[in-house]
Amino acid sequence: MTTVIKNGTIVTADLTYKADVLIEGGKIAQIGEGLKGDKVLDATGAYVMPGGIDPHTHLEMPFMGTYSTDDFESGTRAALAGGTTMVVDFVLPSPGQGLLDAKQMWHNKSGRANCDYSYHMAVTWWGEQVFDEMKTVIEKEGITTFKHFMAYKGALMVNDDEMYASFKRLAELGGIALVHAENGDVVAELQRKLMEDGNTGPEAHAYSRPPQVEGEATNRAIMIADMAGVPLYVVHTSCEEAHEAIRRARMQGKRVWGEPLIQHLTLDESEYFNKDWDHAARRVMSPPFRNKQHQDSLWAGLMSGSLSVVATDHCAFTTEQKRTGVGDFTKIPNGTGGLEDRMPMLWTHGVNTGRLTPNEFVAVTSTNIAKILNCYPKKGAILVGSDADIVVWDPDREKTISAQSQQSAIDYNVFEGKKVKGLPRYTLTRGMIAVNDGKVETKEGHGEFVRREANNPVNKALSSWKELTAPRPVKRTGIPASGV
Numbered sequence: 392m393t394t395v396i397k398n399g400t401i402v403t404a405d406l407t408y409k410a411d412v413l414i415e416g417g418k419i420a421q422i423g424e425g426l427k428g429d430k431v432l433d434a435t436g437a438y439v440m441p442g443g444i445d446p447h448t449h450l451e452m453p454f455m456g457t458y459s460t461d462d463f464e465s466g467t468r469a470a471l472a473g474g475t476t477m478v479v480d481f482v483l484p485s486p487g488q489g490l491l492d493a494k495q496m497w498h499n500k501s502g503r504a505n506c507d508y509s510y511h512m513a514v515t516w517w518g519e520q521v522f523d524e525m526k527t528v529i530e531k532e533g534i535t536t537f538k539h540f541m542a543y544k545g546a547l548m549v550n551d552d553e554m555y556a557s558f559k560r561l562a563e564l565g566g567i568a569l570v571h572a573e574n575g576d577v578v579a580e581l582q583r584k585l586m587e588d589g590n591t592g593p594e595a596h597a598y599s600r601p602p603q604v605e606g607e608a609t610n611r612a613i614m615i616a617d618m619a620g621v622p623l624y625v626v627h628t629s630c631e632e633a634h635e636a637i638r639r640a641r642m643q644g645k646r647v648w649g650e651p652l653i654q655h656l657t658l659d660e661s662e663y664f665n666k667d668w669d670h671a672a673r674r675v676m677s678p679p680f681r682n683k684q685h686q687d688s689l690w691a692g693l694m695s696g697s698l699s700v701v702a703t704d705h706c707a708f709t710t711e712q713k714r715t716g717v718g719d720f721t722k723i724p725n726g727t728g729g730l731e732d733r734m735p736m737l738w739t740h741g742v743n744t745g746r747l748t749p750n751e752f753v754a755v756t757s758t759n760i761a762k763i764l765n766c767y768p769k770k771g772a773i774l775v776g777s778d779a780d781i782v783v784w785d786p787d788r789e790k791t792i793s794a795q796s797q798q799s800a801i802d803y804n805v806f807e808g809k810k811v812k813g814l815p816r817y818t819l820t821r822g823m824i825a826v827n828d829g830k831v832e833t834k835e836g837h838g839e840f841v842r843r844e845a846n847n848p849v850n851k852a853l854s855s856w857k858e859l860t861a862p863r864p865v866k867r868t869g870i871p872a873s874g875v
């Protein structure tokens with residue numbers, strides 16, 4: 392059984408051209424003119440692009456006393472509906488829990504996935520067991536990216552000494568360090584003071600996490616990573632202060648990537664001042680939404696290449712769950728959804744406004760992260776031999792985003808009422824049609840785990856450079872007599 396996508400325009404990160412795509416056995420078998428197959432998908436007037444990769448999700452994650460409501464089934468169904476064909480979720484060991492044990496817990500949940508998925512591992516505590524298991528996680532489990540929370544004091548946060556030790560271990564093993572960059576000590580103190588002063592509502596969440604806490608932590612992580620000799624990926628970059636640190640580091644030749652979220656690109660801090668408590672609390676996430684100047688900075692970063700990837704940090708809590716924080720904003724579960732809306736929102740506000748070219752859109756939603764994660768060109772490409780994770784993108788299809796019609800299991804949508812133009816006509820996950828002329832036809836359990844190898848080309852380049860510039864004793868000729 393073969394499928395052919397006909398009459399479309401292929402758009403990749405670097406090329407735009409007219410050709411048909413033949414799919415066989417879940418992979419791209421041929422690209423060319425006049426191809427024939429058992430099943431024909433008509434892409435007239437549409438773009439044939441690599442399916443999106445969302446490298447930042449939290450599906451059924453235990454967090455702040457509850458579990459995020461979208462699980463691997465509803466989360467990946469939402470992903471496919473919006474043209475995303477792979478997600479990378481964070482395995483989160485609880486304090487004292489081994490990495491392999493936590494990974495097994497995630498594996499028990501991910502069997503329901505509708506599309507392919509991979510994992511990042513979180514380093515939530517430090518000790519010999521973590522040090523040892525990192526090697527197994529990388530070499531046997533195919534998980535090469537490790538996240539460090541610089542915030543959530545008393546829960547997930549790690550300190551600088553732990554971070555430096557972990558970064559050095561990653562450098563040795565060819566992995567990549569990820570950081571949630573906010574100064575957790577300052578956030579905790581600001582939270583305490585705000586509560587003491589009677590600022591208990593969701594707007595205080597934003598006040599407790601100003602851009603300075605993010606800028607400071609981003610810069611600190613960059614410098615620690617540079618000293619440890621490990622490439623660094625900064626998740627949910629939301630403000631100019633953090634972007635500035637990343638931009639400066641990249642200009643200096645440091646190996647750093649920044650990841651803005653679609654939420655921070657398109658929603659702003661005014662949401663927290665809404666008179667409706669639920670409205671504001673539903674938008675509580677860390678870092679919080681920022682003002683227009685910060686948004687402009689993030690867009691400029693995508694345009695200039697100083698920021699590399701657009702993600703969602705999809706972590707969806709119901710209104711009921713958010714209400715745990717009535718009277719105390721520090722108890723509102725942090726997180727928002729976005730998996731179904733990332734690609735249509737980015738196309739609408741990026742490509743349709745002229746801020747991004749279609750090729751740049753593919754780069755920041757798929758190809759760049761596939762290269763960083765070392766799963767390119769299996770993912771992130773339209774090439775013979777690549778997985779047939781494909782979105783046939785109809786630039787004329789329109790809708791108004793609404794919780795009524797979404798795939799996500801929660802009862803609201805932070806993009807409610809937003810009009811988007813540019814939606815999937817077809818989404819294919821390893822050749823299986825999951826969105827058919829706009830209709831969602833996913834298959835639970837179809838998704839497979841994507842193993843990844845350590846030592847991507849950037850790791851190799853950085854370790855060569857660090858080796859070349861490492862401290863060495865000077866070989867001296869004239870040695871003074873002892874005691875002189």
Ligand code: URP
Binds near residue numbers: 449
């Ligand atoms: O508020 C957020 N971002 N929740 C998810 C966990 C995290 O910090 O990424």
Ligand code: ZN
Binds near residue numbers: 571626627677
């Ligand atoms: Zn985070």
Ligand code: ZN
Binds near residue numbers: 665667670
């Ligand atoms: Zn509202």
Ligand code: ZN
Binds near residue numbers: 448
């Ligand atoms: Zn996150």
